Every structure is written in structure tokens, then in C-alpha cells.
Amino acid sequence: MIAELKENYGYLFEDNLLIEINNSGTFKEIPEGFQLIDIGDYIKSMPLLISGAIKIMREDDKGDELLLYFIERGDTCAMTLSCCMGKKKSEIRAIAETPTKLIMIPIEKMSEWMGKYKSWQNFILQSYHDRMxxxxxxxDTIAFLNMDERLLKYLRDKAMVNHDDLIHVTHQNIAFDLHTSRVVISRLLKTLENKGKIILNRNSIKLLDL
Known part of the structure; x- marks a missing residue:
């Protein structure tokens, strides 16, 4: 694990901190679709991504979900940090977008390293800034973009985190992520295809307009 840590975080953290992360953290490999954190969970550790991507979801009173953002290699989740530091229940759901490798850091180490390592403090503050x-x-996307623009942005974001312009996803899953109906998504996808921005296949979408 130390080799992967140095490869992904060596430019951020000094060797002593990397050694502490290696000694204190728990390495995990999780498959695509695995639910890492659920709403209402007490969070006892925070994820530090080595590879892959995780999508962060919010849920309304009716149980409908909305995609907030993705976290990738070199990232952690500000919502997780907030819950860890405040010892509160999670207000988000974290699901592996791709097969993912990560290190789970115990919450007691987070505050200890904040005072001990300037690089860790900078990393946490930058993570808050990026996620905010x-x-x-x-x-802004929800407030100011039409649904077709939101859909195209969603597809571009998925292509980016998957590093692949062929997106394997069903119309129903897109509808869940964007908090709308499958019928609306199917109609808009067909419109995007007619405009030459995508090619529709069975359970996959080829993105042409990156």
C-alpha cells in the first residue's frame, strides 16, 4: 500500500505522514455499484481514493436521489469530513461509480494530523474548497440549466470520471441520478442523438460531444 500511497499522494504529503497513513489506514477494493456510506450512518472513517471514482448522492423526503458530485483519485469527500469531525450521521450516500481502491482513515487520526502535519491541513482545507x-x-446546474443541458453535462462528467466516452448506464439510472423520469431521459437522449452529440446503444451511450 505504501507504494500506491507514494505514487498518488507523494507530491502532497511528506514521508512521515505517508507512513502513518499506511500504518493507520485500512486498504479496500470495492466493486462498481458498491454502497460505501448510506444516509443515517455514523461515519467512523474517511475515504482517501487511490483509484476509481465514487458518486455522492443526496436524498429528499420522498426517498428520491440526486447526484451531487463525483470524487476521484487524490480526493476525499467534504461531506464525510464534516460528519466525521462533528460525529454526526451521514447526510449523503456514497456509491462506487467504478471499481475503486481506497484507504479508510480513522476519524481520530484526522484531527491529530491537522495539528501535526501542515500538508494534511492544507489537503483537508483544499478538499473542502473543491467540494464546495x-x-x-x-x-447552478439545477437552477439555471435546462434538463437537456443537465443531461449532457451529466454524461460528460461520467465520461470524465470513467476515462471513457462509452458510458454504460441505463436510462432509468440516469433518471434516478438527475431526479427525473425515465420517459423524460429517453426523449432527451433521442434528441441529443438526433443533434449528433451521442450515439445510443443498448444500456450504453457513446458520447461524441466532449
């Missing part, structure tokens, strides 16, 4: 920017972007 993504949350604001998600709000």
Missing part, C-alpha cells in the same frame, strides 16, 4: 465549488456548480 462542486456543490455550487450542482446548484
Amino acid at each position: 465549488s462542486e456543490l455550487l456548480e450542482a446548484i
Whole structure:
């Protein structure tokens, strides 16, 4: 694990911190679709991604979900950090978008390293900033973009985190993520195909307009 840590975080953290992460963290490999954190869970550790991507979802009072943002290699989740530090129940659901490798850091180490390592403090503060920017972007997307524009942005984001312009997803799963109906998604996807932005296949979408 130390080799992967140095490869992905060596430019951020000093060797002593990397050794502590290696000694204190728990390495996990999770498959695509695995639910890492659910709403209402007490969070006892935070994820530090080595590879792959995780999507962060929010749920309304009716149980409908909305995609907030993705976290990728070199990232952690600000919502998780907030719950860890405040010892509160999770307000998000975290699901593996792709097969993912990560290290789970115990919450007691987070505050210890904040005072001990400047690089860790900077990393946590930057993570808060990055996730806040993504949350604001998600709000802007919902408030100011039409559904067809939201759909195209969603497809581009998925292509980016998967590093593949062929997106394996059903119309129903897109509808869940965007908090709308499958009928609306199917109609808009057909419109995007007619405009030459995508090619529709069975349970996959080829994105042409990156």
C-alpha cells in the first residue's frame, strides 16, 4: 500500500505522514455499484481514493436521489469530513461509480494530523474548497440549466470520471441520478442523438460531444 500511497499522494504529503497513513489506514477494493456510506450512518472513517471514482448522492423526503458530485483519485469527500469531525450521521450516500481502491482513515487520526502535519491541513482545507465549488456548480446546474443541458453535462462528467466516452448506464439510472423520469431521459437522449452529440446503444451511450 505504501507504494500506491507514494505514487498518488507523494507530491502532497511528506514521508512521515505517508507512513502513518499506511500504518493507520485500512486498504479496500470495492466493486462498481458498491454502497460505501448510506444516509443515517455514523461515519467512523474517511475515504482517501487511490483509484476509481465514487458518486455522492443526496436524498429528499420522498426517498428520491440526486447526484451531487463525483470524487476521484487524490480526493476525499467534504461531506464525510464534516460528519466525521462533528460525529454526526451521514447526510449523503456514497456509491462506487467504478471499481475503486481506497484507504479508510480513522476519524481520530484526522484531527491529530491537522495539528501535526501542515500538508494534511492544507489537503483537508483544499478538499473542502473543491467540494464546495462542486456543490455550487450542482446548484447552478439545477437552477439555471435546462434538463437537456443537465443531461449532457451529466454524461460528460461520467465520461470524465470513467476515462471513457462509452458510458454504460441505463436510462432509468440516469433518471434516478438527475431526479427525473425515465420517459423524460429517453426523449432527451433521442434528441441529443438526433443533434449528433451521442450515439445510443443498448444500456450504453457513446458520447461524441466532449
